[in-house]
Amino acid sequence: MITVNNLHKSFDGTEILKGISTVFEQGKTNLIIGQSGSGKTVFLKSLLGLHTPEEGTISFHDKIYQNLSKAEKRKLRVQIGMVFQGSALFDSMTVEENVMFPMQMFSQKSLEEMRERANLVIDRVQLINANHKFPSEISGGMQKRVAIARAIVMNPKYLFCDEPNSGLDPKTAIVIDNLIQEITQEYNITTVINSHDMNSVMEIGQKIVFLQHGLKAWEGSNKDIFKTDNKAVTDFVYSSNLMKKVRKMYISNEQ
Numbered sequence: 001m002i003t004v005n006n007l008h009k010s011f012d013g014t015e016i017l018k019g020i021s022t023v024f025e026q027g028k029t030n031l032i033i034g035q036s037g038s039g040k041t042v043f044l045k046s047l048l049g050l051h052t053p054e055e056g057t058i059s060f061h062d063k064i065y066q067n068l069s070k071a072e073k074r075k076l077r078v079q080i081g082m083v084f085q086g087s088a089l090f091d092s093m094t095v096e097e098n099v100m101f102p103m104q105m106f107s108q109k110s111l112e113e114m115r116e117r118a119n120l121v122i123d124r125v126q127l128i129n130a131n132h133k134f135p136s137e138i139s140g141g142m143q144k145r146v147a148i149a150r151a152i153v154m155n156p157k158y159l160f161c162d163e164p165n166s167g168l169d170p171k172t173a174i175v176i177d178n179l180i181q182e183i184t185q186e187y188n189i190t191t192v193i194n195s196h197d198m199n200s201v202m203e204i205g206q207k208i209v210f211l212q213h214g215l216k217a218w219e220g221s222n223k224d225i226f227k228t229d230n231k232a233v234t235d236f237v238y239s240s241n242l243m244k245k246v247r248k249m250y251i252s253n254e255q
């Protein structure tokens with residue numbers, strides 16, 4: 001679980017995050033959504049410790065990040081997996097080498113143990129016959145699977161995903177979403193996903209935090225989002241005619 005309390009972050013005197021409080025629950029896919037410029041990336045980077053907030057706290061299982069020693073922060077860092085936008089694989093490394101990389105950096109395992117663990121997670125994300133291929137030799141969807149395998153290879157407690165669907169076709173995007181949700185539940189991870197994708201919101205948004213102008217304007221689940229009359233949310237999520245129809249159908253089915 002990650003608890004955020006009254007988070008403020010400014011750049012050059014301009015306040016970007018204006019006092020955000022929320023809880024990201026363990027074993028759930030937590031989504032951060034909002035219009036471009038609403039502060040999603042700054043928020044995610046603050047959770048990752050890449051930005052230092054001026055005010056407020058971020059707690060990982062009740063331990064306030066700002067109060068941790070350097071050694072404790074390093075330990076926590078190893079418990080965090082990250083899936084970057086565009087996968088961010090090492091082009092000169094094979095799939096297996098990419099997945100082994102975090103263990104080479106942060107573990108004392110032997111080469112054999114690392115290879116065994118890498119292959120376990122490669123199998124888990126259903127990457128077939130790809131171990132010795134380079135990122136340029138596999139599809140975008142497979143690259144995402146490699147990125148997910150690399151993010152979970154250290155058995156993280158927390159998983160952060162920045163736009164995990166960007167650049168994928170709608171069908172592959174859903175497969176990747178479902179994979180992230182399955183892994184989150186299976187390993188009881190606290191997963192936080194920065195997303196633009198309305199399909200993801202509807203499919204895997206077990207907890208959704210909607211940001212607007214650096215404030216939390218709404219939070220709830222993918223079921224609640226159909227019913228809310230919060231204008232900021234409905235303007236954003238139901239901006240297209242298709243989404244308006246989906247909402248209407250959902251509400252009429254519920255009645």
Ligand SMILES: Nc1ncnc2c1ncn2[C@@H]1O[C@H](COP(=O)(O)OP(=O)(O)OP(=O)(O)O)[C@@H](O)[C@H]1O
Nearest residue numbers: 011012016034035036037038039040041042043196
């Ligand atoms: N390092 C920085 N220095 C100064 N301003 C920044 C910095 N990072 C972000 N900002 C500003 O913070 C605001 C929010 O940016 P952020 O990238 O968090 O938006 P976002 O919601 O992730 O948008 P998008 O969906 O387009 O990625 C923007 O006005 C941006 O210019």
